[in-house]
Amino acid sequence: MVTSQQLQLLAPLSGVLMALDNVPDPVFASRLIGDGLCIDPTSQVLCAPLAGVISNLQHTGHAISITGENGVQVLLHIGLDTVNLGGKGFTPLVMEGQQVAAGQALIEFDADYIALHARSLLTLMLVVSGEPLVPLEPGSGLVECGQPLLRLQLAATEAVAEDQTGAAQFSEPQILPNANGLHARPAAVFAQAAKGFAATIRLHKQQGSANAKSLVAIMALQTVHGDSVHLSAAGVDAEQALTVLSELLASGCGETVTAVAVEPQAIAAPEQAATDVLRGVCASPGSAFGHVVQLSESALQLAEFAADSHSECERLNQGLAEATGALQVLCDNAPGKAQAEIFKAHQELLQDPDLLEHAFALIEQGKSAAFAWQSATQATSALFKSLGNRLLAERALDLEDVGQRVLKLMLGVQDSALALPDQAILIAEQLTPSQTAGLDTRKVAGFATVGGGATSHVAILARALGLPAICGISAQVLALANGTPVVLDADLGTLHLQPAPERIKQLDNLRERQHQRKQQDLQQAALAACTRDGQRIEVSANIASLAEAEQAVTLGAEGVGLLRSEFLYLDRSSAPSHDEQVATYSAIARAVGTEHNLVVRTLDVGGDKPLAYVPMDHEANPFLGMRGIRLCLERPQLLREQFSAILASADLTRLHIMLPMVTQLSELRMARQLLEEQALALGIKALPKLGIMIEVPAAALMADLFAPEVDFFSIGTNDLTQYTLAMDRDHPRLASQADSFHPAVLRLIATTVKAAHAHGKWVGVCGALASETLAVPLLLGLGVDELSVSVPLIPAIKARVRELDFAACQTLAQQVLGLESAEQVRAALLPLQQPMTVLEY
Incomplete structure (x- = not known):
């Protein structure tokens, strides 16, 4: 027998209670978003009306x-038209994915500022998941924060899977x-319209998607003006849903809007329309011709x-x-240590105490094992994705993978072998x-x-x-x-649709020449x-x-040149x-x-690469936060x-x-002092060479001041590149522009080399630019002494050096520094590139 449950919602702040009917906003007053109540606040901290997970925090x-945990979704909206304030006057105290207790502070707001700059301070608490509600207080009067205001009637029902036919x-x-x-009002209009169709409908924005x-x-998609979105639909009325909802999006979903001018693609092949080329970020280099095979995971x-x-x-x-x-079988059969470590990390996730505690607690509350495990993994994955940390967001995929593996085993679902065509x-x-x-x-030639x-x-x-x-x-x-026939050029991060036959033939010839050259x-x-004219360049390895040391x-x-x-x-x-x-360290030193030189980079974690056992505060912008030497000097014992x-491998x-x-001379001096103290404690008199990353x-602009105090x-x-150009190198829309060939980056390299050589110090390049054959003549011409490259590319980079004339490289480098863009630099270098390594588009 299924029994009903009840849930009380607390007042999120103190103030004067109002009925929704009296709210001067037709979308809220008509309960289009959801039923609930309104408070004209006298306090300035918004608190949680129930315990749960922050499923969305508007930017x-x-x-x-x-x-x-019972699926109830409550929206709290401070003021009317406050989205137009752009965040001014609001201070979030929690983040998406965070578990909160009833009564916990969520957002501080400046009531005076909002009252002056927005239409109203009226704050709404709406039940958007649709549960029936009963007011516990009269429809008006004073209420105190934390006071019970609404009682929801919950029905314990079996989950019904969405129609995926x-x-x-x-x-x-x-x-x-x-x-x-799509903030609250237009999102509500759109969701209400989508509910009128039987089809399963999703709204897509870049890498994210949402149940429409x-x-x-x-x-939660956090859309903004000018975002590119599209819809997908599956079901009996899918075509009609796409037509109606696309028109609704174009019309502004009930808001007064003006047309958006669409800017052209920043970088597009000149002889092809932009729709013929889709752009992304290179995950694994190479190129291939083949035919599209769409993969999708069916819902369990x-x-x-x-x-x-x-x-x-x-x-x-x-x-x-x-x-x-x-997973142990995958570890044992992995092609290398790095790949085996991935599945060892997956095994660690299966033993995570918090994850297991969450799942078993849900089972004790009457949930099935499959539901409990899925809920626990999804909640943790959502938390990872919400923290604004790229590395953690990627680890969320590992957790989802592990979660799905266990789920299929419990449900007895076998992965059917996928019938794939060649290429x-x-x-x-x-x-x-x-x-x-x-x-x-x-069978598989590549993927996107x-x-x-x-x-x-x-x-x-x-x-x-x-x-x-x-x-x-x-x-x-x-x-x-x-x-669909396509050419996947991962080196350029492009997928070319319907390629011409001559280009396919060119690709086949290119791959054959590349194999011979390799x-x-x-x-x-x-x-x-x-x-050719006698200039020696040291080519070392990033490991x-x-x-990897032994392979190098x-x-x-x-x-x-770089031990990470x-x-x-x-x-x-x-x-x-x-x-x-x-x-x-000793084993690598022996290898x-x-x-030869062994350059060990000290711990470069923090910010975008957090350590589970080193507590760190959440950072809104981890790339500009506590990372690298900053973290280590804050925790000197770690360093x-x-x-x-x-130092144990010094001999x-x-x-x-x-x-x-x-970034500062004081950081170098503090680190040197710690190094000297440790060497003294170990009885080591001759210190190893000490250098810094540029x-x-x-650091590049102050290289003349750093050079006297470093060895390299x-x-x-x-x-x-990303700090000079203010572009995230992994950003899907900016990665192609975050180009190390940009003249601004090259000028900083030239500045660094000049300062180092003036003080008799050597300069290496250990970034990805050193591993590009196209960049080799340029780096040589700028005066770089060492190229530290990805291990598999060592033979190719050494061979490229042997083909060049150093004097010609110097002349070229001076010419390139006067160019305006990365595209112009690449164009200047292409004539020097070996014809067997370039695929023209």
């Missing part, structure tokens, strides 16, 4: 949604004309409730055990690490996904499999028909990197493991011990040998311990230590 801070249809992309995007019938989900159906909690606990434990065993180009909203690891490389990032585990696996891949591509790609470079890998030596590396020491610290629950660090472990190689993210403009510079072009 302007004026509205917030909470979802209770029929293939999805897609609308054309369109630009949002609403001045503030859910107000909260639409608001599961019951919410179960009668026997003991049996459900056993069921979950069995699923966890089977998943652990399956398949896979297209998906997102691929999981498990799906990627299982791809048949005899809307979600994901260049540093994700999927990208790592794609590179290990040798598959070209693009992530962050426009959601338009999901509308491509199966069988074999030749491998045969000559041991030769020195010396230009993050002993295995076999491929002709003349040392290690954070590989010892990431994806674990506690810091590595002193002995573990010493053993690892490099006493004839002392690392220095001590690194085994030509040891160099490099400090990341240095990865922020401040190493330029990290990835960060230097």
Whole structure:
């Protein structure tokens, strides 16, 4: 027998209670968004009316949604038309995905400012999930924050899966004309209209999508004026739904709007229309011709409730055990250590105490094992995605992958083998690490996904499999028909639709020439990197493991120009011990040998790469926050311990230590003092060479002051580019413009080299620019002494150096510094590039 439940909602603030009918706004007064009440506030802190998860926090801070564990969704909206304030007057105290208690403070607001600049301070509490409600207080009068105001009647019912019948249809992309995007009012109008159709409908924006019938989900997309969105629909009336809802979006969903001017693509192939090329970010290099195969995961159906909690606990434990065993098989069969570590991290997730506690607690409350596990993993994944941290957002995919694996095992769902044609180009909203690891490389030529990032585990696996891949591509790609011929050029981050036959033939010829060239470079890998007119360049390796160090030596590396020491610290629950660090550094030092440099970069974590065992405050912009040397100097014991472990290998190689993210001379001096103290404690008299990364403009512009106090510079072009151009290098819409060939970046490199050489110090480049054959003549001409490159590319970079004339490179570099854009620089360099390495579009 199903019994009803009740839930009380508390007053979110103090003030004068009003009925919705009296609110001077037709959308709220008509209860289009949801039923509830209104308060004219006398307090200035908005508090949670129920316990739950913050399912949406508007970026302007004026509205917030909470979802209770029973599915109740409550929207709190401070003031009328306050979205137009752009966030001024609001201070959020929580973040999306955070669990909150009833009565917990959510948002502070400046009542005086809002009263002066907005239409009204009237604050609404609306139940948007539709539960019937009963007022506990008269419709008017004074109320106190935390006072019970509404009682909701909840029905315990089985979850009903959405109708997923029929293939999805897609609308054309369109630009949002609403001045503030789809905030509460237009989102409510749109969701109400979508509910009039039987089809399953989703609203897509870049990498995200939302249930078009859910107000909260639409608001969670955080759309803004000018965003490109499109719709997908599956079901009997899908075509009609797309037509009606597309027109509604274009009209502004009830708001007065003006037409939006659509800017042309920032970078488009001159001989092709923009619609023929979709752009993303390179996740794994290479190129391929093939035919589109759309991948989608069908929804799993599961019951919410179960009668026997003991049996459900056993069921979950069995699923966890089977998943652990399956992941061990993937670890054992992984092509390399980096790939094996991905699935070891997945095994760690299966043992996470908070995750397990959450799931088993739900089972004790009467939920089924499958429902409890899915709820726990989804809540944690949502939290990861909401924290504004790119790395954590990518780890959310790992959690979803693990969650789905266990869920399928508990439900007895077998993954059916996918019948693929030859030369398949896979297209998906997102691929999981498990799906990627299982791809048949005899059939799959490459893939493109809307979600994901260049540093994700999927990208790592794609590179290990040798598959070209693009992530962050426009959601338009999901509308491509199966069988559509495409050229995937991951190096340029482009997917070319309906390519001409001559281009397909050109690609085949190019791949054959590249294969021949690669074999030749491998045969000559041991030769020195010396230009035709006698200039010697050191080509070393960027590594993050002993295995990579050993591979680098076999491929002709003349040392290690960047050992990313954070590989010892990431994806674990506690810091590595002193002995573990010493053993690892010593083994790598022995592999490099006493004839070559080993440059160890101190711990470069924090900000976008947090450590689970180093508590850190949430940061709105982690790339500008506590990372690199800033974090280590704030926690000096962390740096002392690392220095001590690194120094243990001083006699085994030509040891160099490099400090990341240095912007001030005081940081260098403080770190040097700690290094000297640790060396003294260990009885080491001869300090290793100490240098800094040049990865922020401040360090490059002050290189003349840093140079007398360092032994070397190493330029990290990835960060230097994004900080110089103010563009996130992994941003799906900006990545193609965040180009290290930009003259501003090149001028900073030239400034650094000039300052270093004036003081007799050497300069290396360890960023991605050093691994591009196109950039080699330019970097040589700018005076760079060392190129530290990705391990597999060592033979190719050495071979490129041997083809060049140093004097000609110097002349070219001076000419390039006077150009206006990265496109002009690339155009100037292309004539020097080997014809077998360029595919023209």
